[in-house]
Amino acid sequence: MPDVLVVGAGIVGAASAYRLAEAGLEVVVLEKEATFAQGSTGKSAAGVRVQFSEPLNILLSYHSILEYQGIPEAAYRPIGYLFLVPEALKEAQEEALATQRALGVPVERLTLREAQSRVPFREEGLAYATFGPRDGVIDPHGVTGYYLREARRLGARVRFSEPLLSARRVKGVWRVGTPKGELEAPFLLLCTGAWTGEVGKRLGLEIPIQPVRRMVFATGPVPFSHAFPLTIDLATGFYLRSEGPRVLLGRSNPDEPPGFRGGMDWGWLAPTLEAGLFRFPFLEGLALDRKASWWGYYEMTPDANPILGFVEEGLLVAAGFSGHGVQQAAMVGRLMAEEVAHGKARSLDISPFRLDRFRKGHLLKERGIV
Numbered sequence: 074m075p076d077v078l079v080v081g082a083g084i085v086g087a088a089s090a091y092r093l094a095e096a097g098l099e100v101v102v103l104e105k106e107a108t109f110a111q112g113s114t115g116k117s118a119a120g121v122r123v124q125f126s127e128p129l130n131i132l133l134s135y136h137s138i139l140e141y142q143g144i145p146e147a148a149y150r151p152i153g154y155l156f157l158v159p160e161a162l163k164e165a166q167e168e169a170l171a172t173q174r175a176l177g178v179p180v181e182r183l184t185l186r187e188a189q190s191r192v193p194f195r196e197e198g199l200a201y202a203t204f205g206p207r208d209g210v211i212d213p214h215g216v217t218g219y220y221l222r223e224a225r226r227l228g229a230r231v232r233f234s235e236p237l238l239s240a241r242r243v244k245g246v247w248r249v250g251t252p253k254g255e256l257e258a259p260f261l262l263l264c265t266g267a268w269t270g271e272v273g274k275r276l277g278l279e280i281p282i283q284p285v286r287r288m289v290f291a292t293g294p295v296p297f298s299h300a301f302p303l304t305i306d307l308a309t310g311f312y313l314r315s316e317g318p319r320v321l322l323g324r325s326n327p328d329e330p331p332g333f334r335g336g337m338d339w340g341w342l343a344p345t346l347e348a349g350l351f352r353f354p355f356l357e358g359l360a361l362d363r364k365a366s367w368w369g370y371y372e373m374t375p376d377a378n379p380i381l382g383f384v385e386e387g388l389l390v391a392a393g394f395s396g397h398g399v400q401q402a403a404m405v406g407r408l409m410a411e412e413v414a415h416g417k418a419r420s421l422d423i424s425p426f427r428l429d430r431f432r433k434g435h436l437l438k439e440r441g442i443v
């Protein structure tokens with residue numbers, strides 16, 4: 074009998090499987106799709122950054138970025154994240170900057186002129202900018218493949234096209250039903266991303282994680298040279314960055330209803346461009362490449378922070394990253410292995426992100442959600 078069943082072969086399940094196997098545990102990964110990274114991981118904009126307001130988010134990302142730097146498959150590129158701070162948010166961002174600096178992570182405060190040397194923008198309504206020089210992008214697919222390969226090298230088994238259909242606790246073990254039969258293990262770890270609310274129901278549990286569609290728009294090749302960092306106008310949430318000869322851009326629709334509503338919502342392009350053209354007039358005239366644009370699901374919790382660790386006997390959740398799981402997966406994998414091996418995560422105090430915060434009314438509001 075394996076020690077741990079990990080459900081989900083996205084970046085979080087893969088990192089967890091690797092660290093659990095490294096801790097000497099026997100691991101089986103169940104994935105409903107025919108291969109890995111088919112959920113949100115393969116749809117992400119691939120950004121990694123330390124610029125959050127919640128200390129635990131800052132640390133999860135920072136430690137993960139340090140790990141990705143050492144993984145060739147991560148193809149880490151420190152292109153930086155540039156936050157453009159409007160007058161109305163200057164105090165809140167100042168507070169976040171102070172928290173980031175107190176934790177020792179690299180973030181700089183820039184004047185608008187300094188920021189304009191990285192990307193041209195209209196200053197109206199802005200106070201200053203912040204820049205994370207170690208923030209950047211990775212290859213989430215490459216990282217997930219790397220972790221699964223390492224997990225397998227250490228004896229983990231990965232079973233694709235095998236969804237968890239049911240699970241119940243019987244005599245101290247989890248009995249999991251799949252289309253291919255039943256498996257048992259003392260520990261069950263749900264790394265099921267946007268599907269976690271649905272999977273929870275199969276176990277008779279309320280886990281407050283919902284899918285919310287998000288889109289990334291891509292221009293065609295741009296007729297001038299550019300190397301824009303991931304730049305966010307905090308006034309509207311509009312963001313852009315360079316990707317080779319293209320510019321990627323997007324903006325979260327606050328009215329997007331939760332649910333598995335797939336496909337591109339081209340109706341959201343006009344409100345996105347309206348915000349973008351105001352701040353970045355150089356976008357005028359660039360051609361959009363509809364085929365290179367894409368959509369995927371954010372895995373939203375009520376306070377836009379993940380749910381981590383034990384939720385009941387033998388059952389753990391590592392999901393609900395609300396759009397920032399790629400940049401935290403490496404550290405989350407280590408913490409989940411500690412939680413199983415020692416009964417409690419040790420390297421960081423994950424208590425602010427435990428499920429019971431919702432019952433206790435201790436919701437945290439992360440301001441750095443894009």
Ligand SMILES: Cc1cc2nc3c(=O)[nH]c(=O)nc-3n(C[C@H](O)[C@H](O)[C@H](O)COP(=O)(O)OP(=O)(O)OC[C@H]3O[C@@H](n4cnc5c(N)ncnc54)[C@H](O)[C@@H]3O)c2cc1C
Nearest residue numbers: 081083085105112113114117118120237266369398399400
């Ligand atoms: C458009 C977009 C842009 C984003 N940009 C960024 C970004 O720049 N930076 C960042 O950090 N994050 C970003 N994210 C968020 C990021 O993609 C997610 O937070 C992260 O991928 C979550 O990883 P995961 O492993 O938890 O989930 P997933 O990758 O979704 O993996 C969950 C897995 O569970 C499997 N599964 C579900 N149900 C079952 C079942 N019953 N049985 C077996 N398997 C099951 C699924 O098939 C899936 O493979 C973005 C997301 C989107 C959609």
